[in-house]
Amino acid sequence: MHPSPSTHRIFSPTRLWAIASNTLLELVRQKVFYFLLLFALVSIGSSVILVQFSFQQQFQVLKDVALGAMSIFTWLLAVLCTAMILPRDIEDRTLYTILAKPVPRFEYLLGKLAGVLLLLLLALSLMGVVAALVLYLRQQDVLAGILAHTAPEDLDAAVRELKASTFTANLIPGILLIYIKAAICAALTLLISSFASSPVFTIIVSVMVYLIGHIQPIAREYWLNQLPAGTIVPPLIKVFLGFVALIFPDFQLFNLIDDIVVGAAVPFAAFAQTALLGLGYTAVYTILAYLSFAQKEL
């Protein structure tokens, strides 16, 4: 055995991919994944059995249900899967064998998060395909009715209106925002998991932060509107409000998805701003998770 010079690289995409793909495999083989995915697909699929509204209303409800199911189940997957990955590795001591190899802690953590994000991408893609299929099937159904009952001179306009109501490219930014929102929640759960004592605690805190993220902008606005005109908000309160707004992401911004469902044209700038803010929060939570994990005594 001869001493060999160090060939170690601070960051290695191969190592990162090894951890990410292994995490994806680990998560895909868990029952919780199949249970949630099946439930989501059934929710999206069952929306096809709807009371007979006008077709515009019908498609709006269909899209509403589909994107709503995607949003909830992707969030649930993000929180439940991320909350389990670190404690399981610690409990089984697989973390020891991994970190005893030349694997930096940030790479391990990033690999784990990347595995969860890949799983979310997979699940969301599958849900998106099912939603598109459901919308397509309904579209074909309605199209047959239009072709049978519409006067030839009105046919073009009716078909155009129908196609504009179903699955269009406008839905893609909405699905992307659902993904980014879930990514924030995954990174946040990872941060909590890096110092939490149990997965249950991690899940509870993560859900609470999610709720606060939804409520805090409304609460802040309501409270500020309650103040008599001309009232000067004390600096301490301002700092507190700013702190809360900084720590908890404003999930109300992601309500752009609702505008997308009703077919409103969402300006690209608004989409990009929300997406960038989401990615920023994901990055900051991941960095904080690393700082906490780097100090952890294993």
Added chain:
Amino acid sequence: MSTAPTPSAPAIAIHDLTKVFPIPFKREVVTAVDSLSLTVAPGQVYGLLGPNGSGKSTTMKIVLGLVTPTKGHAEIFGRPCTSVDSREAVGFLPENPYFYKFLTGSETLHFYGRLCGLSGRKLSERTRELLALVGLEDAADRRVGGYSKGMLQRIGLAQALVQEPRLLVLDEPTAGVDPAGSRDIRDLILRFKERGITVLLCSHLLGQVQEVCDRIGILHRGKLLREGPLRDLISIENQTELVLENASPELLADLEARITLGGAKLLEKRRPQTTLERFFIEVTTGQDPR
């Protein structure tokens, strides 16, 4: 940050190492390791002994960079343990290891190999070689979740060896393993020694430690009580042991007379016994374990 290895450096050098754990919600602390200094030379098999809670595992974790020392420092082949690249030269088998249950034995070794930068044909060959070394070729495609305790220890040993480390850290490598499996692991350790691999071994099985270790250190309450070459530590200075084969009663009587004549005292005369482990293996496998 990459640090250059020092060719002549000891495999492990621990200097004045102390680890204090605070007790949550109390002002008290627990000193797991107390001013520990020791050196393990390259190629040596070093046994770190001590009762439960004596600081063995904490010392190992510090050496592996899993725990940060409160005071002092440790090095592996001249590289500080806190640097990630020091782990290029180390293989670690924790006590009662569990691996990803959904992976097969072969996939497990592939995973750890990829973490060490191996890939392609080199990784496949290394995997096959290691599975053969630890006797798991037949279980290579079985899920690790279905492995027995002994098989888990062996796949654990294989993953520790995946990047051909110069130092092996083994925490209770034979815990819960049957005598035959335990003997296999002991034989593997002896083979590593022949190949020049340094081994840091923590075990409660003192008989086994005695069989494989060149040097030992005994820890108690975080302090190193005794340390040195095993033979020196356990030999009784003023006694001599003779083991004879085919000695006639006349020769024995003659020897006894000479011993008395020479002013020495014959303390004990008995037939040497085999160990229970050897007897067990002979009965269960029909092999002569010697």
